[in-house]
Amino acid sequence: MKLGIVGLPNVGKSTLFNSLTKAGAESANYPFCTIDPNVGVVTVPDERLNVLGEMYHTKKIIPAAIEFVDIAGLVKGASKGEGLGNQFLANIREVDAIVHVVRCFENTNIVHVDGSIDPMRDIETINLELIFSDLEVLERRIAKTVKLSRNDKTAAKELDLLNRVKAHLEENKLAKSFVTDDEDEQAWLAGYNLLTAKPVIFAANVSEDDLADDGASNTGVQAVREYAKEEDCEVFVVCAEIEEEISQLDDDEKKMFLDDLGLEESGLEKLIKASYHLLGLISYLTAGEPEVRAWTITRGTKAPQAAGKIHSDFERGFIRAEVVSYDDLIECGSHAAAKEKGLIRLEGKDYVVQDGDIMLFRFNV
Numbered sequence: 001m002k003l004g005i006v007g008l009p010n011v012g013k014s015t016l017f018n019s020l021t022k023a024g025a026e027s028a029n030y031p032f033c034t035i036d037p038n039v040g041v042v043t044v045p046d047e048r049l050n051v052l053g054e055m056y057h058t059k060k061i062i063p064a065a066i067e068f069v070d071i072a073g074l075v076k077g078a079s080k081g082e083g084l085g086n087q088f089l090a091n092i093r094e095v096d097a098i099v100h101v102v103r104c105f106e107n108t109n110i111v112h113v114d115g116s117i118d119p120m121r122d123i124e125t126i127n128l129e130l131i132f133s134d135l136e137v138l139e140r141r142i143a144k145t146v147k148l149s150r151n152d153k154t155a156a157k158e159l160d161l162l163n164r165v166k167a168h169l170e171e172n173k174l175a176k177s178f179v180t181d182d183e184d185e186q187a188w189l190a191g192y193n194l195l196t197a198k199p200v201i202f203a204a205n206v207s208e209d210d211l212a213d214d215g216a217s218n219t220g221v222q223a224v225r226e227y228a229k230e231e232d233c234e235v236f237v238v239c240a241e242i243e244e245e246i247s248q249l250d251d252d253e254k255k256m257f258l259d260d261l262g263l264e265e266s267g268l269e270k271l272i273k274a275s276y277h278l279l280g281l282i283s284y285l286t287a288g289e290p291e292v293r294a295w296t297i298t299r300g301t302k303a304p305q306a307a308g309k310i311h312s313d314f315e316r317g318f319i320r321a322e323v324v325s326y327d328d329l330i331e332c333g334s335h336a337a338a339k340e341k342g343l344i345r346l347e348g349k350d351y352v353v354q355d356g357d358i359m360l361f362r363f364n365v
């Protein structure tokens with residue numbers, strides 16, 4: 001599961017990526033600084049792991065992780081090959097969801113490719129390029145389907161869908177907001193892998209001064225929030241520059257730094273958690289003295305497949321799972337106490353694993 005960091009050149013994508021991954025990707029004050037996409041693995045903050053770690057006197061804590069890709073900046077005309085155009089678009093096609101970084105900070109020293117700070121204009125520029133690229137995909141598909149549709153009912157049905165989606169995009173709308181209840185149509189649509197169908201989170205990159213009120217007094221951020229509400233997306237206010245500094249601190253220093261800024265959690269932590277959620281991911285947990293660990297599954301995964309994340313033998317030889325919810329376990333204070341109260345459940349192969357379930361698998365191969 002991968003998220004792509006997308007936006008105009010020089011808006012702070014690499015700075016954000018660096019603080020996310022501490023990978024030291026090159027960030028610099030000039031457009032197109034990033035050419036090859038940088039991929040970094042980011043751990044998902046989860047307070048529950050620390051609590052369990054103390055309960056079990058654990059030696060090792062292993063959090064869940066997701067991948068972020070720092071993608072080259074996009075300019076007007078990218079879909080026609082401007083800037084790093086097509087390469088950029090191909091990189092986006094490979095990700096599962098998008099973090100769209102929008103410049104909301106004023107700083108005359110940092111070049112804006114369009115000369116001024118205007119977050120909504122920037123969002124439209126990016127969206128238009130994504131839409132153009134999707135239209136090309138649809139047109140190629142239409143050209144193929146037209147011939148087939150003359151004597152093939154299924155192809156005719158698909159052609160109808162293609163034309164409707166095309167008309168939708170031509171109104172400058174994203175494929176994300178195209179709705180169909182028809183299962184064939186949903187499957188076709190998913191198969192086109194359209195850029196504008198991918199889920200999006202906006203990261204409003206503000207100056208340090210705008211952090212205290214979470215960007216409320218920044219008119220650019222206000223506009224992004226309104227737009228995101230219409231499009232059913234989340235917005236997170238971050239200051240990429242500060243996050244980069246924070247990411248170099250140890251935990252105690254970090255807490256002091258955040259206290260000084262009047263923040264409980266860094267914007268980045270919120271962004272990572274939301275990204276995980278956006279991908280439809282949840283964690284089940286395993287706990288013991290050797291390690292406490294979060295395992296990533298998609299929502300709706302059943303017990304044997306969840307077990308398979310640990311080892312394929314666990315899935316193949318699955319017998320049952322012993323499950324206790326995180327909240328029940330914490331309330332009881334220990335695994336033994338939870339067992340006494342009958343809160344450790346035995347679940348079979350049809351059990352749908354929930355976020356925060358603490359699992360122990362019984363298997364036989």
Ligand SMILES: Nc1ncnc2c1ncn2[C@@H]1O[C@H](COP(=O)(O)OP(=O)(O)OP(=O)(O)O)[C@@H](O)[C@H]1O
Nearest residue numbers: 009010011012013014015028029031032033034073
């Ligand atoms: N919130 C912020 N406030 C002030 N300066 C910032 C902020 N975020 C990033 N910058 C600065 O903006 C400049 C551009 O940042 P960065 O290299 O991360 O942009 P980019 O989007 O990756 O650009 P490119 O598309 O060229 O790769 C850097 O000098 C960085 O320090």
Ligand SMILES: [Mg+2]
Nearest residue numbers: 013014033034
């Ligand atoms: Mg960059």
